[in-house]
Each structure stands twice: as structure tokens, then as C-alpha cells.
Amino acid sequence: MYTSFFNLREEPFRLTSDPRFFHLAQPHAAALTTVLEAVMRRKGFVVLTGPIGTGKTTIVHTTLQILTQKSASKQPISSAFILNPILTRDEFLEMILTEFEVPCTATSKPARLAALQRMLLDTQERGGTSVLLVDEAHLLSPELLEEIRLISNADTYKEKPLQIVLCGQPELLPLLSRPEMRALKQRIAASCSLRPLSLPELQTYIHERMRAAGFKGATDPFARDTVDCIFRLTQGVPRLVNLLCDSCLEMSCKATQPVIETRIVEKAAAELGINEVRVQEDLALPEANPKGTDAARDAVIGSALDVLINAMKRRQVPSQPLEQPPLNSTVSAGLPANGSNGKGASHDPVIESAVDLLIQAMKLRRPSTMEL
Numbered sequence: 001m002y003t004s005f006f007n008l009r010e011e012p013f014r015l016t017s018d019p020r021f022f023h024l025a026q027p028h029a030a031a032l033t034t035v036l037e038a039v040m041r042r043k044g045f046v047v048l049t050g051p052i053g054t055g056k057t058t059i060v061h062t063t064l065q066i067l068t069q070k071s072a073s074k075q076p077i078s079s080a081f082i083l084n085p086i087l088t089r090d091e092f093l094e095m096i097l098t099e100f101e102v103p104c105t106a107t108s109k110p111a112r113l114a115a116l117q118r119m120l121l122d123t124q125e126r127g128g129t130s131v132l133l134v135d136e137a138h139l140l141s142p143e144l145l146e147e148i149r150l151i152s153n154a155d156t157y158k159e160k161p162l163q164i165v166l167c168g169q170p171e172l173l174p175l176l177s178r179p180e181m182r183a184l185k186q187r188i189a190a191s192c193s194l195r196p197l198s199l200p201e202l203q204t205y206i207h208e209r210m211r212a213a214g215f216k217g218a219t220d221p222f223a224r225d226t227v228d229c230i231f232r233l234t235q236g237v238p239r240l241v242n243l244l245c246d247s248c249l250e251m252s253c254k255a256t257q258p259v260i261e262t263r264i265v266e267k268a269a270a271e272l273g274i275n276e277v278r279v280q281e282d283l284a285l286p287e288a289n290p291k292g293t294d295a296a297r298d299a300v301i302g303s304a305l306d307v308l309i310n311a312m313k314r315r316q317v318p319s320q321p322l323e324q325p326p327l328n329s330t331v332s333a334g335l336p337a338n339g340s341n342g343k344g345a346s347h348d349p350v351i352e353s354a355v356d357l358l359i360q361a362m363k364l365r366r367p368s369t370m371e372l
Contacts, residue, residue: 002253006221009214013242013249017061021212023238025201027194028055034192035063035165039131043189044152044160047137047176048167050194053239056167059194060133063165067131076128078119085140089147096132096151117154120161131163138168142180149184197236203227205238206245221252221260229262233269243272 003011012021022028031048038046050056060081067077080099087095093112097104104115123130134140134148152162166172170193176185197205206222222230222245230248234240247268252260269275 002249003213005253005256006215006249006258007217008210011246012209012213012215013246015239015242017058019058019062019065021209022058022062023201023205023208025197025205028059031059031192031194032062034190035059036066038190039063039067039129039163039165042129042159042161042163044162045164045166045184045188045190047172047188047191048165048193049138049170049172049191051196051237052169053237054194054196055238056194057135058238060135060165060167064131064133067129076123076126078123078128078130080130080132082132082134083136085134085136085144087144089144092144092147093151100130113151116151120154124159124161129163130161131165133165133167135167136169137166138170138172138175140166140168140175142175142178145175145181145184149187152187196234197238197241199228199231199236202231202236202241205241206230209245217258219258221249221258223259225262226260226265229265233265233274240274244268244274247272 003009022032027050031050035046035048038044048056048059064079064081067079078100080096082092082095082099085092090109093109093116097112097116100116100119102115102119104112106112106115120130132148132151140148148164148166152160152164154161175181176188203224206227207220210220210222226248230241230244234244244265248260248264251264251268252258255264257264
């Protein structure tokens with residue numbers, strides 16, 4: 001195990017969607033803001049797309065983490081997360097009821113739909129939000145997409161009681177553009193997309209994950225030439241970066257070398273079957289370096305959530321700035337404003353600041369307190 005060799009608390013590059021390791025690169029910060037805003041303003045449908053391995057599922061899990069934090073403050077959140085959408089219509093409805101924890105002993109479709117409707121309206125009456133998140137949505141059949149649209153028709157005269165997030169690969173977009181999908185496409189209030197990391201973003205990504213895993217050494221195992229080599233081989237795709245960096249740490253540990261050499265990177269890539277790809281440069285988001293006690297971070301999370309929810313639901317900028325408990329350093333609030341397609345999107349600086357502050361505080365909480 002290389003964690004002790006590099007003085008790490010845990011493995012920094014696991015292939016899991018842990019929000020503590022969420023990196024606020026430009027596309028991810030913008031996508032998270034778009035999804036949260038669409039859900040909390042009860043817009044109905046929001047679509048998140050991106051190539052394989054760019055972090056779509058992490059965005060969804062981070063959204064759920066933020067909503068769960070708000071649920072603890074007497075604003076109930078009901079969520080259903082569908083991981084495998086290759087289902088029949090009846091199976092899909094059964095899965096939704098199970099995920100929402102709706103008790104229904106009846107097997108008929110009308111009875112199940114009635115039970116789901118009662119739950120949605122009850123959650124709405126209590127000031128809560130119901131969210132249906134569908135991962136791998138590009139695998140949905142046209143029939144199942146139509147079923148989702150029909151379920152979403154359960155509107156009230158005030159707002160939509162069910163918020164739906166469709167998350168999938170870019171193939172989802174042409175699927176939604178088919179003529180028979182016109183009724184569904186017209187209901188999509190917001191959409192956003194992810195891309196691979198640029199070279200500067202990749203450097204920040206690696207260093208932030210190492211720090212989140214507890215690294216405090218004076219010599220960074222990933223030198224600049226090492227990061228350049230990783231970028232050349234992975235083109236900044238986060239999943240490939242995680243695979244390669246984890247393998248590099250393991251190989252460097254076995255060789256008792258505290259600094260990873262480029263030859264180790266190339267050897268690890270060869271064993272993993274990662275081929276060299278074309279490099280694409282882009283701009284990076286400034287690096288943030290928040291610190292502070294767990295109590296202060298929890299207070300920041302609560303404060304940021306309150307401002308975030310109020311701004312999203314009312315679209316009114318508070319007259320007073322966001323009050324933050326004192327931390328040992330400042331948190332950057334420079335979220336980008338181009339993560340959506342512009343359809344129904346708006347970029348409130350209060351929302352963006354709160355999202356940035358919230359994620360930075362969540363990332364630095366101890367592992368024992370971070371549960372999905």
C-alpha cells in the first residue's frame with residue numbers, strides 16, 4: 001500500500017464519485033451550478049452530457065450531497081437515482097417507487113402512478129423537492145423517454161413537483177433531437193456539458209486530490225514534467241488521469257522513489273493500455289486553498305446553502321453579502337458563466353459564490369462525516 005510511503009490518509013485517485021475530491025474546474029463548476037439552479041428553482045428537466053470519464057456521475061453525486069445537506073435543515077429532499085436505465089416501462093416505474101421509498105403494494109400501473117403522485121404533492125406541500133436523476137441516460141429507449149415525460153406532466157398551477165436530471169454521453173443529444181422527442185425536448189429548461197481538463201486544470205486537479213487525501217509533504221510526487229506526461233497520455237480525461245496516477249504512485253512506491261519519474265508514467269500507461277492522444281490547451285480556473293476547522297466548515301456549508309437556495313428560488317440578490325464564519329484563508333468565488341447552453345440559464349454571482357464556497361468546505365470535511 002503506497003499511502004504510508006507518501007504519507008497519505010487514503011488513496012487520492014480512486015474511481016469513485018466522492019464529493020470530497022470534487023474539483024472545481026471550469027466545466028465542472030458551471031455544470032454543477034446549472035444543475036443545482038434548475039433543481040432548486042423547480043424548472044423540471046435539466047440535461048447534463050459529457051464524454052466518457054469526464055465526471056458526469058461525480059456532478060450528480062455532488063448535487064445529491066448538497067441537497068442532502070439542505071434536507072437536514074427541515075426542507076425535505078426526496079431523491080431517486082437510476083443507475084441502469086435499460087428497463088421496461090413497468091420496471092422503470094417500479095424502480096422509481098423503490099428509490100423514492102413510496103409504499104405501494106398494488107401492482108397495477110394506475111395505482112403505482114397515484115402513489116407516486118401523492119408522494120410528490122406531499123413533499124411539495126412540506127416545502128421540499130423531489131428529484132429524479134437518471135445516469136447513463138443515452139441508453140434510454142424512446143419509449144422510456146416518453147414515459148419519463150408523461151410522469152413529469154404531474155404539474156401544479158404553481159410549479160413542477162418533480163425535477164428530472166438526465167445525465168449521459170453526448171449521444172443523448174441527437175436522441176433528444178429526434179422528431180418523436182419534440183414534446184420532451186420542449187420541456188428541457190437547462191442543459192450543460194463537460195469536457196476534459198486543460199493542462200493547468202489537470203495540474204491543479206492532481207495537487208488538490210493529493211491534498212484532499214492528506215498529503216502534506218514538502219516535495220510533490222507529481223513534478224511539472226510528470227504532469228505534462230500524464231496530460232499527453234490522457235488528454236485530461238479525469239477517469240484516465242485517476243487510473244494512471246494511482247498506478248504511478250504504486251510503481252513509485254515499489255521503487256522507493258518519492259518523486260515520480262516520466263519513465264514510470266510511460267510504463268504505467270503501457271500496462272494500462274492508455275495510448276498517447278493529441279494535447280488540447282485551454283484556460284484554467286484559479287486554484288483555491290481553503291483551510292479551517294470542521295466547525296467553521298459546517299457553518300460555512302449551512303450559510304452557503306441558505307443563500308444558494310434563497311437566490312435560486314427567488315432570483316433576488318440579498319441586500320447583505322454572504323456572512324462567513326472566519327476561516328484561515330479566503331475561498332475563491334470565480335465560477336465561470338458559460339457552462340450551459342443559455343436556454344433558461346442565468347448566472348447570479350450570489351449563486352456562483354455560494355456553490356464555490358459550499359464545495360470547498362465540503363471537500364475539506366473529514367471522511368467520517370462525508371456519506372452519500
